[in-house]
Each structure stands twice: as structure tokens, then as C-alpha cells.
Amino acid sequence: QLQLQESGPGLVKPSETLSLTCTVSGGSISSSNYYWGWIRQPPGKGLEWIGSISYSGSTSYNPSLKSRLTMSLDTSKNQFSLKISSVTAADTAVYYCARVHRVQLWDYFFDYWGQGTLATVSS
Amino acid sequence: QAVLTQPPSASGTPGQRVTISCSGSSSNIGSNYVYWYQQLPGTAPKLLIYRNNYRPSGVPDRFSGSKSGTSASLAISGLRSEDEADYYCAAWDDSLSGRYVFGTGTKVTVL
Numbered sequence: 001q002l003q004l005q006e007s008g009p010g011l012v013k014p015s016e017t018l019s020l021t022c023t024v025s026g027g028s029i030s031s032s033n034y035y036w037g038w039i040r041q042p043p044g045k046g047l048e049w050i051g052s053i054s055y056s057g058s059t060s061y062n063p064s065l066k067s068r069l070t071m072s073l074d075t076s077k078n079q080f081s082l083k084i085s086s087v088t089a090a091d092t093a094v095y096y097c098a099r100v101h102r103v104q105l106w107d108y109f110f111d112y113w114g115q116g117t118l119a120t121v122s123s
Numbered sequence: 124q125a126v127l128t129q130p131p132s133a134s135g136t137p138g139q140r141v142t143i144s145c146s147g148s149s150s151n152i153g154s155n156y157v158y159w160y161q162q163l164p165g166t167a168p169k170l171l172i173y174r175n176n177y178r179p180s181g182v183p184d185r186f187s188g189s190k191s192g193t194s195a196s197l198a199i200s201g202l203r204s205e206d207e208a209d210y211y212c213a214a215w216d217d218s219l220s221g222r223y224v225f226g227t228g229t230k231v232t233v234l
Contacts, residue, residue: 039168046125047160047168047211049223063219096167106155107174108215108223113167 002026004097004114011120012091018084018119022097029078030055035100036080037110038071040093048093052100053080087121094118126151127212127226134232135202143229145195145212151224155215157195159188160225162209171210172197199231207233 008020022036029036037052051061053071061069070083084091095117098110128146135141147153159172170179172188175195185206187198199206212226 046228047213047225049225052223060221062222101173105221106215109156109158109170109173109213110160110168111170111173111179113169116167 002099002112004099004112006095006097006114006117008095008117008119010118011122012087013123014088014121015086018082018087018091018121020082020095020097020117020119022080022082022114024078024080024099027099028075029073029080030075032056033101035102036073037098037100038082039096039098039110039113041096041116042090042093050082050095052102089121092119092121125227126216126224127214129210129212129226129229131227132230132232134234135199136234137202137204139202140198140200141202141231142199143197143210143212143231145197145226147193147195147214147224149193150218151193151214151216152190152195153193154217157188157190158213159186159197160211160213162211163205164208168211202233204233207231 003025005023012018035052035054038050053059059071068085073080097114099112101111102108156174160168161171162168175190176188185201189196210229216222216224
């Protein structure tokens with residue numbers, strides 16, 4: 001059974017960089033059948049797509065966040081990571097990592113999710 | 124910045140049928156598949172419906188999805204107390220160089 005687990009600092013100062021890692025077990029992130037993505041949810045609000053990265057390292061980012069995002073893979077550790085630079089209070093959210101099932105561009109969905117981790121931006 | 128619109132709430136008594144709408148546009152629902160996610164209180168979202176109307180293994184057939192034009196719907200028949208959750212529709216959107224968009228979310232309450 002595939003499992004995903006987010007990790008990272010729970011508190012980040014404004015203007016700094018938020019760094020999160022997702023550790024995958026029960027499957028390989030190098031599989032060509034899947035991509036790996038991030039979604040966030042501000043407290044009491046809805047879901048927002050952040051972006052995803054393919055097994056080969058190609059990325060798709062939310063245009064509204066693109067200038068501040070970096071996603072990467074570490075196949076040796078079976079992990080993928082997210083960095084958001086120049087954070088503000090608006091970046092405070094529960095961050096979820098998930099596996100992306102993407103057969104075609106229009107056939108894109110998250111079929112396995114991590115439990116989520118709360119990242120708070122505050123001085 | 125959600126571009127898919129859902130009613131904020133829906134409710135029903137046990138055994139009833141509840142329907143949730145999801146309104147989009149030609150750049151998302153009108154040209155791509157629709158997906159539905161269920162988020163139980165305090166937990167991560169879970170895939171409920173994929174490719175408009177398919178259920179992943181383990182999802183009861185009480186849940187069904189449909190799509191027509193630029194709108195989609197999720198129906199829950201035989202409503203149960205454990206169905207009380209937030210429900211989100213989603214789709215790939217072809218605008219702005221492409222992005223995945225979620226609906227605004229609907230809170231389903233079992234009375």
C-alpha cells in the first residue's frame with residue numbers, strides 16, 4: 001500500500017523560504033506512470049493546487065505561485081520536495097503531498113495523499 | 124482563486140439523496156474530466172470520483188458523478204452519517220498555461 005508522509009518546519013518567518021519534503025513508501029517515485037504533487041489548504045478554507053513534478057523532473061506549477069516555487073526529486077531517498085520563497089502570512093496552510101495519476105494532460109488527479117502538515121508563517 | 128463554483132452547503136436526512144453541483148467553463152469542465160474528492164473532518168482529502176463518473180475501488184456505489192457541458196454533479200444516495208464531510212470538485216484548466224483547479228467546496232450535513 002502506497003504511503004506518503006510530509007515533513008518540515010512547522011513555523012517559518014515572513015520573507016524566508018518554506019521547505020517541505022514528502023517521503024514515499026510502498027512504491028517508487030521513479031515510476032514512469034505517475035507524477036508527484038503538492039496541494040495546500042489554508043485554515044478553514046478550500047484546496048489550492050500548488051504543482052507537480054514528473055518522474056523525470058519536469059514540473060507544472062500554479063501560475064499564481066510559479067515565481068516562488070521550486071520542486072525537486074531525490075530518487076535515492078524516494079522523496080520529493082517543495083520550496084516556496086518569500087513567504088507571507090497568506091502561505092500559512094496545511095500542505096499535502098500526493099501521487100498524481102496523469103495519463104494525459106486533461107486526465108490528472110490525486111489518488112494517494114499524505115496526512116498533511118501545518119506550516120505557519122509568523123515572526 | 125477557485126474557478127469552479129459549488130454551493131457552500133447541502134444537507135439531508137439519513138437515506139435521502141443529496142446532489143452537489145459544480146459549475147465551470149469551457150476551459151476546464153467543458154473540455155476535461157471532472158474529479159470529486161471527499162474530505163472527512165480533520166483528515167486529508169480522498170479521491171471519490173474520477174473521469175467524471177468512475178469510482179475507485181472501495182468507494183460505495185451510493186456515490187455517483189455526472190457531467191454535462193460546463194457543469195458537473197455529485198450525487199449521494201442513501202445518505203449516511205459517515206458521509207458528513209466537505210466535497211470538492213476538480214478539473215484541469217487549459218487557461219494560464221494550464222493548471223489544476225478545485226471547486227469552492229460543499230459541506231454536507233446529515234440531519
